[in-house]
Each structure stands twice: as C-alpha cells, then as structure tokens.
Amino acid sequence: MSTREFMLGNVAIARGIIEGGGQVISGYPGTPSSEIIDTLAAMEKRDFYVEWSVNEKVAFEVAAGAAIAGARSVVTMKHVGLNVASDPLMTLSYMGVKGAMIIISADDPSCHSSQNEQDTRKYAQFALMPCFDPSTPQEAKDMVPDTFRLSNKFQAAAIFRPTTRISHGKSDVELGEITSEKPQVKFEKIPERWIMMPKNARARHPYVLQVYEDIRKELENSPWNQLELDAGSKLAVISSGVASVYAREALKRCGLNASFLKICAYPVPEGKVTSILEHADKVLVIEELEPVLEDEVRIMAQKHGIDVEIAGKSEGLVPRHGELNVDVCMDAISNAFELPVVSSEATNLDLELPLRPPVLCPGCSHRAAFYIMKKVFGKDGIYPSDIGCYTLGVQSGAVDTTLCMGASITMSSGIYHAGEDHPICCSIGDSTFFHTGMNGLLNAVYNKADITVTIMDNRITAMTGHQPNPGMGRTAVGEATVAVSISEICHALGAEFVEESNPYDLMATEDVFKRARDYKGTSVVITRQPCVIDLRRSGVKKAMFSVDAEKCTGCKACVRFGCPATEFDIETKHARINNMCTGCGVCAQICKFGAITEVKR
Amino acid sequence: MSSAGISLFDLVIAGVGGQGTILASDIIGKTAVREGLPVMAAETHGMAQRGGSVVNHLRVGCEFGSLIPLKSADALLALEPSEALRYIEYLSDDGIVLVNTEPVLPVTVTSGLSSYPDVGEIIDYLEQRFTVKAFNAVKLAKEAGHVQSMNTVMVGAVSKYLPLSKDVLIECIRQSVPKKTVDINIKAFELGRLQA
Numbered sequence: 001m002s003t004r005e006f007m008l009g010n011v012a013i014a015r016g017i018i019e020g021g022g023q024v025i026s027g028y029p030g031t032p033s034s035e036i037i038d039t040l041a042a043m044e045k046r047d048f049y050v051e052w053s054v055n056e057k058v059a060f061e062v063a064a065g066a067a068i069a070g071a072r073s074v075v076t077m078k079h080v081g082l083n084v085a086s087d088p089l090m091t092l093s094y095m096g097v098k099g100a101m102i103i104i105s106a107d108d109p110s111c112h113s114s115q116n117e118q119d120t121r122k123y124a125q126f127a128l129m130p131c132f133d134p135s136t137p138q139e140a141k142d143m144v145p146d147t148f149r150l151s152n153k154f155q156a157a158a159i160f161r162p163t164t165r166i167s168h169g170k171s172d173v174e175l176g177e178i179t180s181e182k183p184q185v186k187f188e189k190i191p192e193r194w195i196m197m198p199k200n201a202r203a204r205h206p207y208v209l210q211v212y213e214d215i216r217k218e219l220e221n222s223p224w225n226q227l228e229l230d231a232g233s234k235l236a237v238i239s240s241g242v243a244s245v246y247a248r249e250a251l252k253r254c255g256l257n258a259s260f261l262k263i264c265a266y267p268v269p270e271g272k273v274t275s276i277l278e279h280a281d282k283v284l285v286i287e288e289l290e291p292v293l294e295d296e297v298r299i300m301a302q303k304h305g306i307d308v309e310i311a312g313k314s315e316g317l318v319p320r321h322g323e324l325n326v327d328v329c330m331d332a333i334s335n336a337f338e339l340p341v342v343s344s345e346a347t348n349l350d351l352e353l354p355l356r357p358p359v360l361c362p363g364c365s366h367r368a369a370f371y372i373m374k375k376v377f378g379k380d381g382i383y384p385s386d387i388g389c390y391t392l393g394v395q396s397g398a399v400d401t402t403l404c405m406g407a408s409i410t411m412s413s414g415i416y417h418a419g420e421d422h423p424i425c426c427s428i429g430d431s432t433f434f435h436t437g438m439n440g441l442l443n444a445v446y447n448k449a450d451i452t453v454t455i456m457d458n459r460i461t462a463m464t465g466h467q468p469n470p471g472m473g474r475t476a477v478g479e480a481t482v483a484v485s486i487s488e489i490c491h492a493l494g495a496e497f498v499e500e501s502n503p504y505d506l507m508a509t510e511d512v513f514k515r516a517r518d519y520k521g522t523s524v525v526i527t528r529q530p531c532v533i534d535l536r537r538s539g540v541k542k543a544m545f546s547v548d549a550e551k552c553t554g555c556k557a558c559v560r561f562g563c564p565a566t567e568f569d570i571e572t573k574h575a576r577i578n579n580m581c582t583g584c585g586v587c588a589q590i591c592k593f594g595a596i597t598e599v600k601r
Numbered sequence: 602m603s604s605a606g607i608s609l610f611d612l613v614i615a616g617v618g619g620q621g622t623i624l625a626s627d628i629i630g631k632t633a634v635r636e637g638l639p640v641m642a643a644e645t646h647g648m649a650q651r652g653g654s655v656v657n658h659l660r661v662g663c664e665f666g667s668l669i670p671l672k673s674a675d676a677l678l679a680l681e682p683s684e685a686l687r688y689i690e691y692l693s694d695d696g697i698v699l700v701n702t703e704p705v706l707p708v709t710v711t712s713g714l715s716s717y718p719d720v721g722e723i724i725d726y727l728e729q730r731f732t733v734k735a736f737n738a739v740k741l742a743k744e745a746g747h748v749q750s751m752n753t754v755m756v757g758a759v760s761k762y763l764p765l766s767k768d769v770l771i772e773c774i775r776q777s778v779p780k781k782t783v784d785i786n787i788k789a790f791e792l793g794r795l796q797a
C-alpha cells in the first residue's frame with residue numbers, strides 16, 4: 001500500500017502530531033493555523049484529547065498544564081495569537097515542562113488573512129525557546145515528532161512556526177510510523193520549578209540561558225539544518241524555512257554554484273555557520289520577514305573574527321516585509337553577486353480590471369445588522385469594530401476601526417471618554433466576544449461608557465472556517481456541552497440594557513437599535529441569526545427571491561444594500577436576483593415598491 | 602516551458618472564492634501523486650474565499666517551492682474571464698490559457714463602483730498573446746447536470762495538456778466529489794476535455 005498522500009500542510013502537521021504521540025492538543029482558530037485542530041477533532045477514533053479553547057492564552061495554559069503533568073502537548077494559533085498568549089509564554093520558558101510541549105504559531109507573511117505580519121521567530125528568541133521553521137509540508141510533518149523528542153530531552157517547550165505557504169500548501173507527503181509509546185501522566189510537586197515566585201524565577205533564568213545554548217549545540221547535528229559546501233565556489237547563501245526552497249530554485253535558475261546552508265531549527269548552530277563563513281568570501285542571507293538569521297550570522301562572524309562580506313536585509317537586497325518567492329530571490333542573488341539581472345518585466349495590462357475584494361456572503365446576517373445600525377446611528381455615528389467576517393462590513397460603511405481581537409468595545413470606551421460627542425456603536429462577533437470581548441464589556445459598564453455594543457451572534461466562528469464556540473452547545477469533537485448564553489454573560493458583567501434581535505427582521509431590529517442608542521450608559525444589542533454557510537451545510541435550504549420587473553422602478557435601493565445576489569441590469573434598468581440568493585428576504589423589506597418576492601417552489 | 606529541469610508542469614488556477622478552485626487543484630494533485638510524481642501546491646484559503654479573487658499554484662513533478670515564478674506557468678486555468686487577466690503575468694510566453702467565458706460580477710461592479718471589461722475584449726487580448734481555449738464552462742456544467750460541476754469541466758479542459766493519465770484523473774474525481782454527483786462530474790470532465 002502506498003503511504004504517500006496529497007496533503008494540506010496543516011493536515012500533515014496534524015499527522016505529525018499523531019505520529020509523535022501527542023496527548024493533549026488545544027488551540028484557538030486563526031488563519032493559517034486552524035485546520036490542524038479541525039483535522040484532529042474530525043477524526044473518528046482518537047487516543048488524545050483535543051479542544052478549541054476560548055482564546056490563545058487559555059489554550060496555551062491548558063497545553064502547559066498538560067505538559068508539566070508529563071503529557072506531550074501541542075497548542076495551535078496564528079501568529080497574533082501568540083501576543084495574547086505571550087504572558088504565559090515568557091514565564092513558561094523559565095518553568096520548562098516535563099513531558100513535551102510544542103507551541104505552533106503560524107505566520108502569515110504578506111498578510112493574506114491577517115492584520116500584521118509579525119515574525120514568530122522573534123518571540124522564540126525573546127522567550128529563549130527553540131524554534132522550528134519548516135520548508136515543506138513533508139518536513140513540517142517529520143519535524144513534529146522530533147520536536148517532541150527535543151522538548152522532552154531538554155524539558156523545554158519548543159516553538160513551531162509554519163508560514164501560510166506551508167500550512168496552506170499541499171504536497172505529496174510520505175507518512176511515517178505512529179509511536180505507540182505514551183509517557184505516563186502524573187503531576188509531581190516540584191515547587192522550585194512549578195512555582196515561579198521571585199526566588200525560584202531568579203534561579204531559573206541563568207539555568208534557562210544555559211539550556212538555550214545546549215539546544216544550540218544539539219541543533220548542530222539536526223537534520224533540519226543542512227550545510228553543503230561547494231569546493232569550487234567562494235559564494236554562499238544561507239536561508240531559512242520556506243525561503244530556502246525559493247532560494248535553491250533561484251540559484252538553479254541563475255545557473256550559479258554556491259555553498260548553501262539551510263537553517264530550519266533555531267537557535268542557529270554556530271559550527272555550521274562559521275564553517276560556511278570561513279569557506280566563502282561573500283554570503284547572502286535569505287529569509288522571510290525579520291533578519292533573525294542574518295543578525296545571528298553577523299554576530300557570529302564578528303565574534304569569530306571571520307573576514308567575509310555578509311549581505312541581506314540591511315543592504316536592502318532582501319525585503320523585510322511581504323512573503324518571498326523565486327523572483328524576489330533571483331533579484332537578490334543577481335544583485336548580491338553582481339550577475340546580469342534576469343528577472344522578467346511585469347506584463348503591462350491595458351485593460352482595466354475590476355477590483356474583487358472579499359465580501360459578506362449573499363444573505364449574511366451581518367450585512368442586515370450593519371444596514372440597520374447605519375440607519376439608526378447615521379453617517380456621523382462612530383463604528384469601532386473587531387475581527388471576523390463582520391470586518392467586511394467595511395463595505396456597508398459601518399466599520400471604522402479594526403485593531404486586534406476584542407478591541408472594539410475597549411476602543412469605543414476610549415473614544416467616548418476622550419469626549420467624542422457623536423454616538424458610538426461598535427460591533428463584535430460571538431467568538432470574539434468570548435475571546436477578549438467580555439473583559440472589555442465589563443470595563444465599559446464599570447467605567448460608565450455611554451456606548452452601544454452590538455454582538456453579532458451568528459452562532460459560529462465563521463471567518464476562520466466555522467469552528468464551534470462556547471455559545472453553541474457543542475465541543476470541538478461534536479460532543480454536547482452547556483450552551484453559554486451571551487445575554488446572561490452581559491447581564492452578569494453588569495450591563496442593564498441587553499436585548500436580542502433577529503437582524504433579518506429589519507423593523508424589529510431598528511426599534512432595538514433606536515432604544516439602545518437613546519439609553520444612557522452601556523447598551524448591548526445581540527443580533528442573532530446563524531451564518532448562512534453553516535446553515536446550508538446543516539441542510540437548511542430556503543426559497544429564493546426574485547424581482548418583478550413590472551413593479552421595479554430601477555431605484556437601486558436593493559442593489560446598494562450590497563448583497564452579491566442582487567444585480568442591476570443596465571439595459572432593462574431593473575434590478576434582478578441571481579442564483580446565489582440564499583433567501584434571507586432582507587432586500588424584499590428594503591424595496592419600497594413590493595417588487596421583490598419569494599419564489600414559490 | 603520556462604521551468605524545464607525544475608518542474609514537469611506548472612499550472613496556475615485562478616477564479617473567485619466559492620467557484621471550487623481548491624477541488625480543481627485537489628483532483629490534479631491527487632492524480633499526480635497516484636502517478637508517483639512529486640507535487641507542490643499553494644492555495645488561497647481564509648478571507649479571500651468570501652467571494653474574493655483566488656489563485657492556486659500547482660507544480661507537478663517539482664521538488665522546490667509551491668510558488669510559480671512569473672512567466673513560468675505552462676498553463677493558466679481561469680474559472681472566470683477577468684481572473685485570467687489578473688494572473689496572466691504567471692503564464693510563460695508559449696503557455697496556454699483555458700478560460701471560462703462566463704463572468705462573475707464583483708460587488709464593485711453590480712453596485713456600480715467599477716466596470717467590468719467586455720468579455721470579447723478579454724479573449725481578444727489573450728488571443729493576441731497566447732494560445733487560448735475559451736468556452737462557456739457554466740453552460741457545459743449545466744449540460745452535465747449541475748452548475749457546480751463547472752470546476753470539473755475546467756479540469757477536463759486542462760487534462761489534455763497535463764502529464765497525467767485520463768483514467769487516473771477520472772478515478773480521482775470519483776473519489777473527490779460527493780457520491781451523488783459522481784456521474785455529473787465525470788460527464789462535466791468529458792465535456793470540458795472536448796473543448797481542449
């Protein structure tokens with residue numbers, strides 16, 4: 001039987017967790033990391049525990065608890081999730097673990113689906129933890145069991161940093177054996193390790209600094225760091241992670257022979273770096289985002305007094321922002337080594353292309369909620385928002401800010417307390433509310449912010465691929481659990497105006513928003529309607545709507561609403577509805593002429 | 602072929618979130634693995650899947666990275682005409698474009714913020730520069746039994762040029778689509794293949 005499969009990088013990582021005998025896996029969704037837990041949670045048979053936690057700090061601590069009790073644990077998140085989890089991160093480093101722990105933080109160079117493009121390798125350096133930076137999906141899978149081994153050997157948590165092109169890359173992956181050996185779980189009371197009060201923390205810091213250097217030595221022989229010296233060339237390239245495969249292809253396309261050092265496991269091994277530096281006259285360092293590797297290489301050259309020219313980001317040859325690719329690497333190589341430039345000029349399009357930004361789905365309830373919000377709070381209203389599908393409400397003109405998860409309610413408070421006198425109405429999704437919105441609401445109520453908080457409860461964590469959350473009454477693996485009531489939470493946090501409304505019912509929702517706007521103090525409106533995509537997957541199908549051309553006056557009110565299923569026919573000057581209609585019925589309520597009606601089946 | 606010695610066949614698949622570009626690359630990728638070839642692919646997941654412009658790179662017989670350099674793709678499979686133009690810079694000078702002529706109008710167009718170029722002009726533009734196979738894949742999908750099989754029509758069209766066997770492709774379609782739609786998708790594949 002063939003053991004090669006065409007696999008998504010994240011599925012390969014999930015497989016690596018299984019092969020390595022992971023026992024407790026927790027995480028919070030975030031592109032491009034989500035499919036790791038999606039995959040593990042969907043398995044029919046499991047001999048490990050897996051959960052979607054409510055945020056990354058929580059997920060991190062669940063995994064940390066498991067690891068100090070002796071288990072092999074994994075926590076998954078996107079890069080910005082590590083900011084939320086950075087408090088436990090920085091001290092777990094002193095504490096170390098007993099079993100093994102892998103912190104998967106998926107980076108997103110070029111911000112394909114993110115609000116920034118921070119580099120997790122910086123966190124690894126900061127936290128004094130080893131970091132694995134895979135260059136292919138195969139390597140990502142194979143690295144996981146090895147990372148468990150290393151983490152256990154040094155009793156230190158390890159960071160694993162796939163990037164979008166690994167997590168959402170697909171490749172033929174050769175499967176490996178699944179370990180049957182599982183460490184025994186037994187919490188041992190070791191106060192000097194598990195209680196990080198000053199006395200213990202002071203003693204652990206030098207110890208951890210030493211462990212970090214011991215790991216550096218261990219990684220000298222790691223299969224993930226490979227040195228190939230080219231006897232006939234005085235040129236060299238040092239490259240990390242996914243950039244290393246682009247760099248190799250670029251060298252081949254440039255027809256250049258050079259020594260090559262691939263670094264996919266950090267801290268950077270000194271012996272391999274000094275070998276290549278001593279061998280070459282000129283070295284180019286190619287890595288995505290921050291000059292983590294480059295800085296280390298420069299420090300090592302100086303420390304060992306090696307006379308070699310080092311080039312990379314500080315010369316502006318390799319960009320410090322955006323993802324790399326073969327073309328960028330070819331440019332960098334040609335410039336660094338003074339080759340004739342071969343890169344192809346961009347094709348000049350003389351036809352103008354329409355923009356195609358992502359939009360809310362046809363019938364998405366967020367669109368209806370924004371429509372009414374905007375109607376009630378007006379064009380001068382202030383609309384701080386948050387992160388989720390509803391951020392796409394920017395097209396409805398009802399999203400004025402997006403900073404990070406949870407920042408809608410808190411920034412609204414700040415805008416209010418600064419003295420802004422226009423009404424403030426913010427929006428936050430259900431999952432985001434559970435993540436870091438609750439403490440913001442508590443703060444707003446406590447400090448008497450006169451704002452309206454709209455919790456857009458579409459009964460799921462939609463943006464990241466429809467993961468369950470505490471409001472839904474089921475866990476990651478589909479078990480029934482308590483369905484936490486958002487309105488009860490709001491009441492418990494001290495809010496006195498808390499009302500629910502179905503955003504598809506425009507009139508009723510308008511009434512709720514008006515009363516919320518006029519209320520003195522923090523008011524909460526919960527717009528509740530399941531995500532149409534999730535609803536369709538569960539088999540619910542509604543009748544479509546259509547436009548009666550006789551009644552349509554061509555006023556475009558429905559088209560301005562912005563549903564992708566409504567179109568305007570320039571020839572007939574009438575609106576029409578295409579087959580993407582999901583039957584929410586909102587445009588029919590907007591049409592003043594009764595021209596839009598349900599199609600009877 | 603500008604990726605000679607690096608990749609056997611470089612394919613760019615362009616479309617709109619929701620059109621099924623991922624399934625299209627999955628079918629081809631799985632077939633390649635079945636045939637013992639290494640494959641590297643890059644997909645658009647996440648935010649752009651909500652009706653945005655999406656692009657997948659698929660490199661059959663390649664052991665480097667998944668991203669195809671500019672002007673290196675052997676074929677561009679466009680599930681939507683304006684998306685063919687958006688990613689045309691990846692196609693090598695002697696590459697082929699397979700394009701569905703049925704547009705999906707972005708909201709920027711339906712709401713009157715921008716205009717959509719004439720489909721005839723798009724095809725002319727492409728034909729002046731490359732070998733082009735243009736056809737209405739939505740019509741063919743309906744003929745096969747369901748609009749949603751449009752992506753399989755397109756896989757059928759590109760299949761003639763791939764270094765992969767038709768039978769294995771069909772076998773992989775069988776395994777990749779919902780059971781109820783197997784026959785529709787195989788028919789869609791055949792109708793697409795006739796266009797090439």
Ligand SMILES: Cc1ncc(C[n+]2csc(CCOP(=O)(O)OP(=O)(O)O)c2C)c(N)n1
Nearest residue numbers: 030387388389390429430431432461462463
């Ligand atoms: C700290 C952090 N973690 C995770 C993410 C990824 N992320 C973006 S939106 C989102 C959840 C959105 O869910 P919800 O609030 O329910 O809104 P919906 O998408 O369902 O409208 C997540 C987890 C992030 N941007 N930041």
Ligand code: SF4
Nearest residue numbers: 361364389462531532
């Ligand atoms: S996935 Fe759901 S929540 Fe997101 S835009 Fe579509 S309908 Fe709205």
Ligand code: SF4
Nearest residue numbers: 363563581582585587
């Ligand atoms: S009923 Fe109207 S608003 Fe709702 S999905 Fe259909 S076209 Fe869009």
